Amino acid sequence: MNRVACVTGAAQGIGLAVARELAGLDFRVLAVDLRPAGEGAGVIGGLPGADHRYLAADISAAAGREAILRLLREELGRLDLLVNNAGVAPRERRDLLETSEESFDRVLNINLRGTFFLTQAAARFMVELAAGGAGAGKIVNISSMSAYTSSVNRPEYCLSKAGVSMLTRLFADRLAEYGINVYEIRPGIIRTPMTEAVQARYDDLINNRGLLPIRRWGRPEDVAAAVRAIAQDAFPYSTGQVFDVDGGFHLRRL
Numbered sequence: 001m002n003r004v005a006c007v008t009g010a011a012q013g014i015g016l017a018v019a020r021e022l023a024g025l026d027f028r029v030l031a032v033d034l035r036p037a038g039e040g041a042g043v044i045g046g047l048p049g050a051d052h053r054y055l056a057a058d059i060s061a062a063a064g065r066e067a068i069l070r071l072l073r074e075e076l077g078r079l080d081l082l083v084n085n086a087g088v089a090p091r092e093r094r095d096l097l098e099t100s101e102e103s104f105d106r107v108l109n110i111n112l113r114g115t116f117f118l119t120q121a122a123a124r125f126m127v128e129l130a131a132g133g134a135g136a137g138k139i140v141n142i143s144s145m146s147a148y149t150s151s152v153n154r155p156e157y158c159l160s161k162a163g164v165s166m167l168t169r170l171f172a173d174r175l176a177e178y179g180i181n182v183y184e185i186r187p188g189i190i191r192t193p194m195t196e197a198v199q200a201r202y203d204d205l206i207n208n209r210g211l212l213p214i215r216r217w218g219r220p221e222d223v224a225a226a227v228r229a230i231a232q233d234a235f236p237y238s239t240g241q242v243f244d245v246d247g248g249f250h251l252r253r254l
Contacts, residue, residue: 002051004076005231006030006068006122008059008115009086011043013192014142017220018083021228023047028076032057032068032086059086059114069121078134081231082122085142087111087160089194093153104156111160115141116167123171127178136179140230141168142223145188145246165242172240181239185226188246190218206247213248 005022009015010031019029029052031043040054055071057064072079088110090103119139126137146154147161165184172182189195189202189212205211226243235241244250 002026002028002049003080004028004030004072004078005081005083006032006072006079007083007085008032008118010054011035011040013194014187014190014220014223015083015085016043016046017224018085018142018227019043019052020047021221021224022081022083022231023049023052025228025231027081027231028052030055030068030071030076032059034058058110059118060109061114062117065114065118065121068118069125072122072125078129079122079125080135080137081140082119082126082137083140083142083227084115084119084164086114087142087144089157090154096152096155099155107156108160108163111157112163112167115164119167119171123175123180126180127175130178130180136181138180138230139171139175139182140227141182141184143168143184143186145186145244145249147186149249168242169240176239181235183230183235183239184242185223186242186244186246186250187223188212188218188244188249190220190223192220211249212246213251213253216247218245218247 005027007015007019010019011033019031023029026049029047031054037056044052044054057067059065088107090107130136141164143164144161146158147165151158168182168184206215223245226245
């Protein structure tokens with residue numbers, strides 16, 4: 001039986017690249033996104049292999065998370081890899097002193113709260129599977145360099161990603177006894193629909209101002225390659241580990 005991977009936020013950008021990479025490794029992929037099922041059919045149709053599924057679900061809502069677990073349990077029968085990629089930026093970048101409660105709640109509910117409770121539910125399922133001899137699963141959380149980088153015009157996003165970093169550590173600690181390893185991937189400046197609005201600014205920072213040691217935009221496939229390594233069990237003696245996929249942004253340079 002092929003392994004099963006669940007990828008959230010899978011309809012575009014990093015999530016779609018990850019889904020393609022895992023399908024190429026013969027995973028059966030459950031692609032989850034907010035987009036309607038009709039649009040999701042195109043996502044599934046573009047994946048190599050067969051028996052992939054698409055589910056339109058909102059991870060910030062209990063009903064959405066329950067639908068994901070129900071499909072995994074009743075139709076696919078297992079879960080070997082959860083990739084928490086779903087996330088949103090603020091609809092409008094506003095200064096820290098002007099951040100609204102509405103924007104704060106929206107971003108935190110999806111990026112952190114939804115991710116936490118989906119991971120909790122998936123972890124329970126993985127523990128059951130491990131106890132039944134099905135093998136130990138893995139969890140990968142896609143955070144961001146914003147987990148530690150101040151952006152005062154989108155504080156809710158930074159806080160949500162900092163929370164995902166601690167979420168990784170907590171679940172890594174709790175699940176290690178079951179052989180379930182948990183990892184965090186921190187993308188840097190990746191060319192996706194989310195970054196289109198700031199493309200000119202980052203073009204200047206990368207090309208003219210030396211922001212990155214590796215002087216190019218990141219690609220969704222760069223992040224997918226890191227997920228691939230984890231999926232292939234390249235780090236069996238690591239858990240809670242952070243992988244920076246950021247062109248060297250995290251380096252402190254003079």
